[in-house]
Amino acid sequence: MNTEYLVKKWLENNLTPAEQEAFDALEDAALYKEIAEEAQRFKVTDKQRVISFDRLNQRLETKKDPRTSWTGIITRIAAILVLGGLSYLAWVSFSTTTISTVVAENRTITLPDESIAHLNQNSQLSFRSYNWEEERALTFEGEAFFEVKKGKQFDVQTAQGTVSVLGTKFNVIASENTFEVTCFEGLVRVIHQKDTVQLPAGKQFKSLAGSTGTQRVATAEPYWLKNRSVFKNAPLAEVLNALEQQFEVKIEYDADQDLYFTGAFTHDTLEKALTSITAPLPIAYTIIDSTKVIISRTDE
Incomplete structure:
Protein backbone atom coordinates (compact mmCIF):
# COMPACT_ATOMS: atom_id res chain seq x y z
CA MET A 1 0.00 0.00 0.00
CA ASN A 2 1.06 3.63 -0.57
CA THR A 3 2.82 5.04 2.52
CA GLU A 4 1.25 8.50 2.23
CA TYR A 5 -2.22 6.95 1.96
CA LEU A 6 -1.65 4.81 5.05
CA VAL A 7 -0.27 7.72 7.12
CA LYS A 8 -3.15 10.05 6.19
CA LYS A 9 -5.73 7.42 7.13
CA TRP A 10 -3.86 6.70 10.35
CA LEU A 11 -3.93 10.43 11.25
CA GLU A 12 -7.67 10.37 10.66
CA ASN A 13 -7.94 7.22 12.79
CA ASN A 14 -9.65 5.52 9.87
CA LEU A 15 -7.50 2.46 9.12
CA THR A 16 -9.02 -0.93 8.44
CA PRO A 17 -7.47 -3.89 10.30
CA ALA A 18 -5.47 -4.83 7.19
CA GLU A 19 -4.33 -1.21 6.70
CA GLN A 20 -3.38 -0.95 10.41
CA GLU A 21 -1.21 -4.04 10.02
CA ALA A 22 0.44 -2.51 6.94
CA PHE A 23 1.00 0.80 8.76
CA ASP A 24 2.59 -0.91 11.77
CA ALA A 25 4.99 -2.63 9.38
CA LEU A 26 6.25 0.71 8.01
CA GLU A 27 9.93 1.43 8.78
CA ASP A 28 9.05 4.82 10.35
CA ALA A 29 5.82 3.81 12.08
CA ALA A 30 7.30 4.21 15.57
CA LEU A 31 8.59 7.68 14.72
CA TYR A 32 5.17 8.73 13.30
CA LYS A 33 3.49 7.69 16.54
CA GLU A 34 6.10 9.47 18.70
CA ILE A 35 5.76 12.70 16.73
CA ALA A 36 1.98 12.62 16.92
CA GLU A 37 2.10 12.10 20.69
CA GLU A 38 4.52 15.01 21.11
CA ALA A 39 2.25 17.27 19.02
CA GLN A 40 -0.74 16.47 21.22
CA ARG A 41 1.25 16.88 24.44
CA PHE A 42 2.44 20.38 23.58
CA LYS A 43 -0.84 21.66 22.06
CA VAL A 44 -1.97 24.95 23.66
CA THR A 45 -5.31 25.57 21.92
CA ASP A 46 -8.65 24.55 23.37
CA LYS A 47 -9.58 22.46 20.41
CA GLN A 48 -7.81 19.16 19.93
CA ARG A 49 -6.63 19.05 16.36
CA VAL A 50 -4.89 16.14 14.69
CA ILE A 51 -1.44 17.01 13.36
CA SER A 52 -1.43 17.47 9.57
CA PHE A 53 0.35 15.10 7.24
CA ASP A 54 2.73 17.83 5.99
CA ARG A 55 3.59 18.84 9.56
CA LEU A 56 4.14 15.20 10.45
CA ASN A 57 6.55 14.71 7.56
CA GLN A 58 8.38 17.91 8.49
CA ARG A 59 8.91 16.63 12.04
CA LEU A 60 9.86 13.21 10.74
CA GLU A 61 12.71 14.73 8.72
CA THR A 62 13.90 16.55 11.84
CA LYS A 63 13.75 13.35 13.84
CA LYS A 64 15.71 11.58 11.15
CA ASP A 65 18.35 14.35 10.98
CA PRO A 66 21.60 12.54 11.88
CA ARG A 67 22.61 15.48 14.02
CA THR A 68 19.63 15.03 16.37
CA SER A 69 18.48 11.41 16.12
CA TRP A 70 19.79 8.56 18.21
CA THR A 71 20.96 6.93 15.00
CA GLY A 72 22.98 10.03 14.21
CA ILE A 73 24.40 10.20 17.70
CA ILE A 74 25.42 6.55 17.57
CA THR A 75 26.96 7.14 14.14
CA ARG A 76 28.96 10.08 15.47
CA ILE A 77 30.14 8.04 18.47
CA ALA A 78 31.18 5.23 16.16
CA ALA A 79 33.08 7.71 13.99
CA ILE A 80 34.87 9.08 17.04
CA LEU A 81 35.79 5.57 18.13
CA VAL A 82 37.06 4.71 14.66
CA LEU A 83 39.14 7.90 14.54
CA GLY A 84 40.38 7.21 18.04
CA GLY A 85 41.31 3.68 17.05
CA LEU A 86 43.14 4.95 13.97
CA SER A 87 44.96 7.52 16.08
CA TYR A 88 45.97 4.81 18.54
CA LEU A 89 47.21 2.58 15.72
CA ALA A 90 49.17 5.50 14.29
CA TRP A 91 50.66 6.21 17.71
CA VAL A 92 51.61 2.56 18.14
CA SER A 93 53.10 2.43 14.64
CA PHE A 94 55.21 5.56 15.08
CA SER A 95 56.13 5.08 18.74
CA THR A 96 59.40 3.67 20.03
CA TRP A 224 77.66 -14.92 29.06
CA LEU A 225 75.23 -16.97 26.97
CA LYS A 226 76.66 -19.95 28.89
CA ASN A 227 76.37 -18.12 32.23
CA ARG A 228 80.09 -17.44 32.47
CA SER A 229 82.26 -14.32 32.49
CA VAL A 230 85.74 -14.89 31.01
CA PHE A 231 88.76 -12.59 31.20
CA LYS A 232 92.24 -12.58 29.69
CA ASN A 233 94.85 -10.50 31.51
CA ALA A 234 92.07 -8.09 32.59
CA PRO A 235 92.59 -5.40 35.27
CA LEU A 236 91.09 -6.42 38.61
CA ALA A 237 88.86 -3.33 38.50
CA GLU A 238 87.23 -4.58 35.29
CA VAL A 239 86.66 -8.05 36.74
CA LEU A 240 85.14 -6.77 39.97
CA ASN A 241 82.95 -4.33 38.07
CA ALA A 242 81.52 -7.25 36.04
CA LEU A 243 80.93 -9.17 39.26
CA GLU A 244 79.14 -6.18 40.84
CA GLN A 245 76.77 -5.93 37.88
CA GLN A 246 76.12 -9.67 37.76
CA PHE A 247 75.19 -10.04 41.42
CA GLU A 248 74.05 -6.49 42.23
CA VAL A 249 76.56 -6.13 45.05
CA LYS A 250 78.92 -3.35 46.13
CA ILE A 251 82.61 -4.35 46.37
CA GLU A 252 85.07 -2.31 48.41
CA TYR A 253 88.77 -2.70 47.53
CA ASP A 254 91.97 -0.72 47.00
CA ALA A 255 91.54 0.75 43.54
CA ASP A 256 95.31 1.24 43.23
CA GLN A 257 96.01 -2.48 43.26
CA ASP A 258 98.02 -3.34 40.14
CA LEU A 259 96.55 -6.79 39.66
CA TYR A 260 95.40 -8.60 36.50
CA PHE A 261 93.15 -11.62 36.19
CA THR A 262 93.02 -14.41 33.64
CA GLY A 263 90.23 -16.88 34.17
CA ALA A 264 86.46 -17.02 34.59
CA PHE A 265 83.63 -17.00 37.08
CA THR A 266 80.20 -18.61 36.74
CA HIS A 267 76.92 -16.82 37.37
CA ASP A 268 75.63 -19.42 39.83
CA THR A 269 76.37 -17.84 43.22
CA LEU A 270 78.28 -14.84 44.54
CA GLU A 271 80.50 -16.99 46.76
CA LYS A 272 81.56 -19.28 43.89
CA ALA A 273 82.36 -16.28 41.73
CA LEU A 274 84.44 -14.62 44.45
CA THR A 275 86.36 -17.83 45.06
CA SER A 276 87.17 -18.13 41.34
CA ILE A 277 88.53 -14.58 41.22
CA THR A 278 90.47 -14.46 44.49
CA ALA A 279 92.03 -17.96 44.46
CA PRO A 280 94.74 -17.23 41.84
CA LEU A 281 95.50 -13.74 43.21
CA PRO A 282 96.98 -12.47 46.50
CA ILE A 283 93.57 -11.26 47.69
CA ALA A 284 90.76 -12.53 49.90
CA TYR A 285 87.11 -11.67 50.24
CA THR A 286 84.72 -11.07 53.10
CA ILE A 287 80.97 -11.10 52.47
CA ILE A 288 79.43 -8.54 54.81
CA ASP A 289 75.86 -9.16 53.64
CA SER A 290 73.95 -9.77 50.41
CA THR A 291 74.81 -6.29 49.14
CA LYS A 292 78.39 -5.68 50.30
CA VAL A 293 81.77 -7.42 49.87
CA ILE A 294 85.26 -6.37 50.97
CA ILE A 295 88.36 -7.41 49.03
CA SER A 296 91.70 -7.22 50.87
CA ARG A 297 95.33 -8.06 50.09
CA THR A 298 96.83 -11.19 51.66
CA ASP A 299 100.54 -10.53 50.98
CA GLU A 300 100.88 -7.37 53.03
Missing part, protein backbone atom coordinates in the same frame (compact mmCIF):
# COMPACT_ATOMS: atom_id res chain seq x y z
CA THR A 97 59.57 0.14 21.41
CA THR A 98 61.85 -0.14 24.43
CA ILE A 99 62.89 -3.44 26.00
CA SER A 100 64.91 -3.71 29.22
CA THR A 101 66.40 -6.39 31.45
CA VAL A 102 67.23 -6.25 35.15
CA VAL A 103 69.82 -7.99 37.31
CA ALA A 104 70.22 -11.70 36.54
CA GLU A 105 67.70 -11.49 33.68
CA ASN A 106 68.40 -12.44 30.05
CA ARG A 107 65.89 -11.93 27.25
CA THR A 108 65.74 -12.85 23.58
CA ILE A 109 64.06 -10.32 21.29
CA THR A 110 62.95 -10.85 17.68
CA LEU A 111 63.21 -7.61 15.71
CA PRO A 112 60.83 -6.66 12.83
CA ASP A 113 63.09 -8.23 10.17
CA GLU A 114 63.48 -11.41 12.25
CA SER A 115 66.97 -10.43 13.37
CA ILE A 116 67.52 -11.55 16.96
CA ALA A 117 68.94 -9.71 19.96
CA HIS A 118 69.92 -11.65 23.07
CA LEU A 119 69.98 -9.15 25.94
CA ASN A 120 72.23 -9.72 28.92
CA GLN A 121 71.26 -8.36 32.34
CA ASN A 122 70.93 -4.61 32.98
CA SER A 123 70.51 -3.84 29.28
CA GLN A 124 68.11 -1.78 27.20
CA LEU A 125 67.39 -1.38 23.51
CA SER A 126 64.93 0.86 21.67
CA PHE A 127 63.73 0.84 18.07
CA ARG A 128 60.94 2.04 15.82
CA SER A 129 59.21 -0.64 13.77
CA TYR A 130 57.18 1.54 11.36
CA ASN A 131 60.14 2.23 9.00
CA TRP A 132 62.37 -0.67 10.00
CA GLU A 133 62.68 -1.99 6.44
CA GLU A 134 64.05 1.38 5.35
CA GLU A 135 66.23 2.06 8.39
CA ARG A 136 67.40 -0.84 10.53
CA ALA A 137 68.65 1.11 13.53
CA LEU A 138 68.33 0.82 17.28
CA THR A 139 69.79 2.51 20.35
CA PHE A 140 71.41 0.33 22.95
CA GLU A 141 73.01 0.26 26.39
CA GLY A 142 74.35 -2.75 28.28
CA GLU A 143 75.40 -6.02 26.66
CA ALA A 144 73.76 -7.99 23.87
CA PHE A 145 74.53 -10.61 21.25
CA PHE A 146 73.00 -9.84 17.84
CA GLU A 147 72.16 -12.27 15.04
CA VAL A 148 71.40 -10.00 12.11
CA LYS A 149 69.53 -11.10 9.00
CA LYS A 150 71.21 -10.11 5.74
CA GLY A 151 69.78 -6.94 4.22
CA LYS A 152 70.25 -3.20 4.47
CA GLN A 153 72.70 -1.70 6.91
CA PHE A 154 71.93 -2.53 10.53
CA ASP A 155 73.10 0.05 13.11
CA VAL A 156 73.49 -0.37 16.85
CA GLN A 157 73.86 3.14 18.24
CA THR A 158 75.38 3.59 21.70
CA ALA A 159 76.64 6.55 23.70
CA GLN A 160 80.22 5.37 23.06
CA GLY A 161 79.98 4.59 19.35
CA THR A 162 78.06 2.94 16.51
CA VAL A 163 78.28 -0.62 15.21
CA SER A 164 77.21 -1.15 11.58
CA VAL A 165 76.68 -4.47 9.79
CA LEU A 166 74.82 -5.92 6.81
CA GLY A 167 74.24 -9.38 8.24
CA THR A 168 76.35 -11.01 10.90
CA LYS A 169 76.69 -12.14 14.52
CA PHE A 170 78.36 -9.88 17.04
CA ASN A 171 78.38 -8.92 20.71
CA VAL A 172 78.27 -5.37 22.09
CA ILE A 173 79.08 -4.07 25.56
CA ALA A 174 78.21 -0.40 26.03
CA SER A 175 78.49 0.83 29.59
CA GLU A 176 79.74 3.99 31.26
CA ASN A 177 83.39 2.88 31.26
CA THR A 178 83.53 0.17 28.61
CA PHE A 179 82.81 -0.10 24.88
CA GLU A 180 83.52 -3.55 23.45
CA VAL A 181 82.49 -5.10 20.14
CA THR A 182 83.26 -8.71 19.21
CA CYS A 183 82.56 -10.11 15.74
CA PHE A 184 81.67 -13.80 15.57
CA GLU A 185 80.54 -13.99 11.94
CA GLY A 186 80.79 -11.75 8.87
CA LEU A 187 82.22 -8.23 9.09
CA VAL A 188 81.50 -5.45 11.58
CA ARG A 189 82.28 -1.74 11.27
CA VAL A 190 82.84 0.12 14.53
CA ILE A 191 82.81 3.91 14.74
CA HIS A 192 84.26 5.12 18.04
CA GLN A 193 85.05 8.81 18.47
CA LYS A 194 87.35 9.62 15.51
CA ASP A 195 88.24 6.01 14.75
CA THR A 196 86.59 3.62 12.28
CA VAL A 197 87.58 -0.03 12.63
CA GLN A 198 86.63 -3.02 10.47
CA LEU A 199 86.30 -6.23 12.49
CA PRO A 200 86.25 -9.62 10.73
CA ALA A 201 85.07 -12.76 12.52
CA GLY A 202 87.24 -13.60 15.51
CA LYS A 203 88.33 -10.01 16.21
CA GLN A 204 87.36 -7.73 19.08
CA PHE A 205 87.52 -3.95 19.52
CA LYS A 206 87.74 -2.63 23.06
CA SER A 207 87.84 0.79 24.67
CA LEU A 208 88.43 0.91 28.42
CA ALA A 209 89.47 3.88 30.55
CA GLY A 210 90.60 5.85 27.50
CA SER A 211 92.66 3.02 26.05
CA THR A 212 91.53 1.39 22.77
CA GLY A 213 92.72 -1.59 20.77
CA THR A 214 91.83 -4.80 18.93
CA GLN A 215 92.56 -8.43 19.70
CA ARG A 216 91.64 -11.90 18.58
CA VAL A 217 89.02 -14.09 20.29
CA ALA A 218 88.82 -17.86 20.09
CA THR A 219 85.18 -18.50 21.00
CA ALA A 220 82.17 -19.06 18.74
CA GLU A 221 79.73 -17.06 20.91
CA PRO A 222 79.77 -14.85 24.01
CA TYR A 223 80.55 -16.63 27.26
Whole structure:
Protein backbone atom coordinates (compact mmCIF):
# COMPACT_ATOMS: atom_id res chain seq x y z
CA MET A 1 0.00 0.00 0.00
CA ASN A 2 1.06 3.63 -0.57
CA THR A 3 2.82 5.04 2.52
CA GLU A 4 1.25 8.50 2.23
CA TYR A 5 -2.22 6.95 1.96
CA LEU A 6 -1.65 4.81 5.05
CA VAL A 7 -0.27 7.72 7.12
CA LYS A 8 -3.15 10.05 6.19
CA LYS A 9 -5.73 7.42 7.13
CA TRP A 10 -3.86 6.70 10.35
CA LEU A 11 -3.93 10.43 11.25
CA GLU A 12 -7.67 10.37 10.66
CA ASN A 13 -7.94 7.22 12.79
CA ASN A 14 -9.65 5.52 9.87
CA LEU A 15 -7.50 2.46 9.12
CA THR A 16 -9.02 -0.93 8.44
CA PRO A 17 -7.47 -3.89 10.30
CA ALA A 18 -5.47 -4.83 7.19
CA GLU A 19 -4.33 -1.21 6.70
CA GLN A 20 -3.38 -0.95 10.41
CA GLU A 21 -1.21 -4.04 10.02
CA ALA A 22 0.44 -2.51 6.94
CA PHE A 23 1.00 0.80 8.76
CA ASP A 24 2.59 -0.91 11.77
CA ALA A 25 4.99 -2.63 9.38
CA LEU A 26 6.25 0.71 8.01
CA GLU A 27 9.93 1.43 8.78
CA ASP A 28 9.05 4.82 10.35
CA ALA A 29 5.82 3.81 12.08
CA ALA A 30 7.30 4.21 15.57
CA LEU A 31 8.59 7.68 14.72
CA TYR A 32 5.17 8.73 13.30
CA LYS A 33 3.49 7.69 16.54
CA GLU A 34 6.10 9.47 18.70
CA ILE A 35 5.76 12.70 16.73
CA ALA A 36 1.98 12.62 16.92
CA GLU A 37 2.10 12.10 20.69
CA GLU A 38 4.52 15.01 21.11
CA ALA A 39 2.25 17.27 19.02
CA GLN A 40 -0.74 16.47 21.22
CA ARG A 41 1.25 16.88 24.44
CA PHE A 42 2.44 20.38 23.58
CA LYS A 43 -0.84 21.66 22.06
CA VAL A 44 -1.97 24.95 23.66
CA THR A 45 -5.31 25.57 21.92
CA ASP A 46 -8.65 24.55 23.37
CA LYS A 47 -9.58 22.46 20.41
CA GLN A 48 -7.81 19.16 19.93
CA ARG A 49 -6.63 19.05 16.36
CA VAL A 50 -4.89 16.14 14.69
CA ILE A 51 -1.44 17.01 13.36
CA SER A 52 -1.43 17.47 9.57
CA PHE A 53 0.35 15.10 7.24
CA ASP A 54 2.73 17.83 5.99
CA ARG A 55 3.59 18.84 9.56
CA LEU A 56 4.14 15.20 10.45
CA ASN A 57 6.55 14.71 7.56
CA GLN A 58 8.38 17.91 8.49
CA ARG A 59 8.91 16.63 12.04
CA LEU A 60 9.86 13.21 10.74
CA GLU A 61 12.71 14.73 8.72
CA THR A 62 13.90 16.55 11.84
CA LYS A 63 13.75 13.35 13.84
CA LYS A 64 15.71 11.58 11.15
CA ASP A 65 18.35 14.35 10.98
CA PRO A 66 21.60 12.54 11.88
CA ARG A 67 22.61 15.48 14.02
CA THR A 68 19.63 15.03 16.37
CA SER A 69 18.48 11.41 16.12
CA TRP A 70 19.79 8.56 18.21
CA THR A 71 20.96 6.93 15.00
CA GLY A 72 22.98 10.03 14.21
CA ILE A 73 24.40 10.20 17.70
CA ILE A 74 25.42 6.55 17.57
CA THR A 75 26.96 7.14 14.14
CA ARG A 76 28.96 10.08 15.47
CA ILE A 77 30.14 8.04 18.47
CA ALA A 78 31.18 5.23 16.16
CA ALA A 79 33.08 7.71 13.99
CA ILE A 80 34.87 9.08 17.04
CA LEU A 81 35.79 5.57 18.13
CA VAL A 82 37.06 4.71 14.66
CA LEU A 83 39.14 7.90 14.54
CA GLY A 84 40.38 7.21 18.04
CA GLY A 85 41.31 3.68 17.05
CA LEU A 86 43.14 4.95 13.97
CA SER A 87 44.96 7.52 16.08
CA TYR A 88 45.97 4.81 18.54
CA LEU A 89 47.21 2.58 15.72
CA ALA A 90 49.17 5.50 14.29
CA TRP A 91 50.66 6.21 17.71
CA VAL A 92 51.61 2.56 18.14
CA SER A 93 53.10 2.43 14.64
CA PHE A 94 55.21 5.56 15.08
CA SER A 95 56.13 5.08 18.74
CA THR A 96 59.40 3.67 20.03
CA THR A 97 59.57 0.14 21.41
CA THR A 98 61.85 -0.14 24.43
CA ILE A 99 62.89 -3.44 26.00
CA SER A 100 64.91 -3.71 29.22
CA THR A 101 66.40 -6.39 31.45
CA VAL A 102 67.23 -6.25 35.15
CA VAL A 103 69.82 -7.99 37.31
CA ALA A 104 70.22 -11.70 36.54
CA GLU A 105 67.70 -11.49 33.68
CA ASN A 106 68.40 -12.44 30.05
CA ARG A 107 65.89 -11.93 27.25
CA THR A 108 65.74 -12.85 23.58
CA ILE A 109 64.06 -10.32 21.29
CA THR A 110 62.95 -10.85 17.68
CA LEU A 111 63.21 -7.61 15.71
CA PRO A 112 60.83 -6.66 12.83
CA ASP A 113 63.09 -8.23 10.17
CA GLU A 114 63.48 -11.41 12.25
CA SER A 115 66.97 -10.43 13.37
CA ILE A 116 67.52 -11.55 16.96
CA ALA A 117 68.94 -9.71 19.96
CA HIS A 118 69.92 -11.65 23.07
CA LEU A 119 69.98 -9.15 25.94
CA ASN A 120 72.23 -9.72 28.92
CA GLN A 121 71.26 -8.36 32.34
CA ASN A 122 70.93 -4.61 32.98
CA SER A 123 70.51 -3.84 29.28
CA GLN A 124 68.11 -1.78 27.20
CA LEU A 125 67.39 -1.38 23.51
CA SER A 126 64.93 0.86 21.67
CA PHE A 127 63.73 0.84 18.07
CA ARG A 128 60.94 2.04 15.82
CA SER A 129 59.21 -0.64 13.77
CA TYR A 130 57.18 1.54 11.36
CA ASN A 131 60.14 2.23 9.00
CA TRP A 132 62.37 -0.67 10.00
CA GLU A 133 62.68 -1.99 6.44
CA GLU A 134 64.05 1.38 5.35
CA GLU A 135 66.23 2.06 8.39
CA ARG A 136 67.40 -0.84 10.53
CA ALA A 137 68.65 1.11 13.53
CA LEU A 138 68.33 0.82 17.28
CA THR A 139 69.79 2.51 20.35
CA PHE A 140 71.41 0.33 22.95
CA GLU A 141 73.01 0.26 26.39
CA GLY A 142 74.35 -2.75 28.28
CA GLU A 143 75.40 -6.02 26.66
CA ALA A 144 73.76 -7.99 23.87
CA PHE A 145 74.53 -10.61 21.25
CA PHE A 146 73.00 -9.84 17.84
CA GLU A 147 72.16 -12.27 15.04
CA VAL A 148 71.40 -10.00 12.11
CA LYS A 149 69.53 -11.10 9.00
CA LYS A 150 71.21 -10.11 5.74
CA GLY A 151 69.78 -6.94 4.22
CA LYS A 152 70.25 -3.20 4.47
CA GLN A 153 72.70 -1.70 6.91
CA PHE A 154 71.93 -2.53 10.53
CA ASP A 155 73.10 0.05 13.11
CA VAL A 156 73.49 -0.37 16.85
CA GLN A 157 73.86 3.14 18.24
CA THR A 158 75.38 3.59 21.70
CA ALA A 159 76.64 6.55 23.70
CA GLN A 160 80.22 5.37 23.06
CA GLY A 161 79.98 4.59 19.35
CA THR A 162 78.06 2.94 16.51
CA VAL A 163 78.28 -0.62 15.21
CA SER A 164 77.21 -1.15 11.58
CA VAL A 165 76.68 -4.47 9.79
CA LEU A 166 74.82 -5.92 6.81
CA GLY A 167 74.24 -9.38 8.24
CA THR A 168 76.35 -11.01 10.90
CA LYS A 169 76.69 -12.14 14.52
CA PHE A 170 78.36 -9.88 17.04
CA ASN A 171 78.38 -8.92 20.71
CA VAL A 172 78.27 -5.37 22.09
CA ILE A 173 79.08 -4.07 25.56
CA ALA A 174 78.21 -0.40 26.03
CA SER A 175 78.49 0.83 29.59
CA GLU A 176 79.74 3.99 31.26
CA ASN A 177 83.39 2.88 31.26
CA THR A 178 83.53 0.17 28.61
CA PHE A 179 82.81 -0.10 24.88
CA GLU A 180 83.52 -3.55 23.45
CA VAL A 181 82.49 -5.10 20.14
CA THR A 182 83.26 -8.71 19.21
CA CYS A 183 82.56 -10.11 15.74
CA PHE A 184 81.67 -13.80 15.57
CA GLU A 185 80.54 -13.99 11.94
CA GLY A 186 80.79 -11.75 8.87
CA LEU A 187 82.22 -8.23 9.09
CA VAL A 188 81.50 -5.45 11.58
CA ARG A 189 82.28 -1.74 11.27
CA VAL A 190 82.84 0.12 14.53
CA ILE A 191 82.81 3.91 14.74
CA HIS A 192 84.26 5.12 18.04
CA GLN A 193 85.05 8.81 18.47
CA LYS A 194 87.35 9.62 15.51
CA ASP A 195 88.24 6.01 14.75
CA THR A 196 86.59 3.62 12.28
CA VAL A 197 87.58 -0.03 12.63
CA GLN A 198 86.63 -3.02 10.47
CA LEU A 199 86.30 -6.23 12.49
CA PRO A 200 86.25 -9.62 10.73
CA ALA A 201 85.07 -12.76 12.52
CA GLY A 202 87.24 -13.60 15.51
CA LYS A 203 88.33 -10.01 16.21
CA GLN A 204 87.36 -7.73 19.08
CA PHE A 205 87.52 -3.95 19.52
CA LYS A 206 87.74 -2.63 23.06
CA SER A 207 87.84 0.79 24.67
CA LEU A 208 88.43 0.91 28.42
CA ALA A 209 89.47 3.88 30.55
CA GLY A 210 90.60 5.85 27.50
CA SER A 211 92.66 3.02 26.05
CA THR A 212 91.53 1.39 22.77
CA GLY A 213 92.72 -1.59 20.77
CA THR A 214 91.83 -4.80 18.93
CA GLN A 215 92.56 -8.43 19.70
CA ARG A 216 91.64 -11.90 18.58
CA VAL A 217 89.02 -14.09 20.29
CA ALA A 218 88.82 -17.86 20.09
CA THR A 219 85.18 -18.50 21.00
CA ALA A 220 82.17 -19.06 18.74
CA GLU A 221 79.73 -17.06 20.91
CA PRO A 222 79.77 -14.85 24.01
CA TYR A 223 80.55 -16.63 27.26
CA TRP A 224 77.66 -14.92 29.06
CA LEU A 225 75.23 -16.97 26.97
CA LYS A 226 76.66 -19.95 28.89
CA ASN A 227 76.37 -18.12 32.23
CA ARG A 228 80.09 -17.44 32.47
CA SER A 229 82.26 -14.32 32.49
CA VAL A 230 85.74 -14.89 31.01
CA PHE A 231 88.76 -12.59 31.20
CA LYS A 232 92.24 -12.58 29.69
CA ASN A 233 94.85 -10.50 31.51
CA ALA A 234 92.07 -8.09 32.59
CA PRO A 235 92.59 -5.40 35.27
CA LEU A 236 91.09 -6.42 38.61
CA ALA A 237 88.86 -3.33 38.50
CA GLU A 238 87.23 -4.58 35.29
CA VAL A 239 86.66 -8.05 36.74
CA LEU A 240 85.14 -6.77 39.97
CA ASN A 241 82.95 -4.33 38.07
CA ALA A 242 81.52 -7.25 36.04
CA LEU A 243 80.93 -9.17 39.26
CA GLU A 244 79.14 -6.18 40.84
CA GLN A 245 76.77 -5.93 37.88
CA GLN A 246 76.12 -9.67 37.76
CA PHE A 247 75.19 -10.04 41.42
CA GLU A 248 74.05 -6.49 42.23
CA VAL A 249 76.56 -6.13 45.05
CA LYS A 250 78.92 -3.35 46.13
CA ILE A 251 82.61 -4.35 46.37
CA GLU A 252 85.07 -2.31 48.41
CA TYR A 253 88.77 -2.70 47.53
CA ASP A 254 91.97 -0.72 47.00
CA ALA A 255 91.54 0.75 43.54
CA ASP A 256 95.31 1.24 43.23
CA GLN A 257 96.01 -2.48 43.26
CA ASP A 258 98.02 -3.34 40.14
CA LEU A 259 96.55 -6.79 39.66
CA TYR A 260 95.40 -8.60 36.50
CA PHE A 261 93.15 -11.62 36.19
CA THR A 262 93.02 -14.41 33.64
CA GLY A 263 90.23 -16.88 34.17
CA ALA A 264 86.46 -17.02 34.59
CA PHE A 265 83.63 -17.00 37.08
CA THR A 266 80.20 -18.61 36.74
CA HIS A 267 76.92 -16.82 37.37
CA ASP A 268 75.63 -19.42 39.83
CA THR A 269 76.37 -17.84 43.22
CA LEU A 270 78.28 -14.84 44.54
CA GLU A 271 80.50 -16.99 46.76
CA LYS A 272 81.56 -19.28 43.89
CA ALA A 273 82.36 -16.28 41.73
CA LEU A 274 84.44 -14.62 44.45
CA THR A 275 86.36 -17.83 45.06
CA SER A 276 87.17 -18.13 41.34
CA ILE A 277 88.53 -14.58 41.22
CA THR A 278 90.47 -14.46 44.49
CA ALA A 279 92.03 -17.96 44.46
CA PRO A 280 94.74 -17.23 41.84
CA LEU A 281 95.50 -13.74 43.21
CA PRO A 282 96.98 -12.47 46.50
CA ILE A 283 93.57 -11.26 47.69
CA ALA A 284 90.76 -12.53 49.90
CA TYR A 285 87.11 -11.67 50.24
CA THR A 286 84.72 -11.07 53.10
CA ILE A 287 80.97 -11.10 52.47
CA ILE A 288 79.43 -8.54 54.81
CA ASP A 289 75.86 -9.16 53.64
CA SER A 290 73.95 -9.77 50.41
CA THR A 291 74.81 -6.29 49.14
CA LYS A 292 78.39 -5.68 50.30
CA VAL A 293 81.77 -7.42 49.87
CA ILE A 294 85.26 -6.37 50.97
CA ILE A 295 88.36 -7.41 49.03
CA SER A 296 91.70 -7.22 50.87
CA ARG A 297 95.33 -8.06 50.09
CA THR A 298 96.83 -11.19 51.66
CA ASP A 299 100.54 -10.53 50.98
CA GLU A 300 100.88 -7.37 53.03
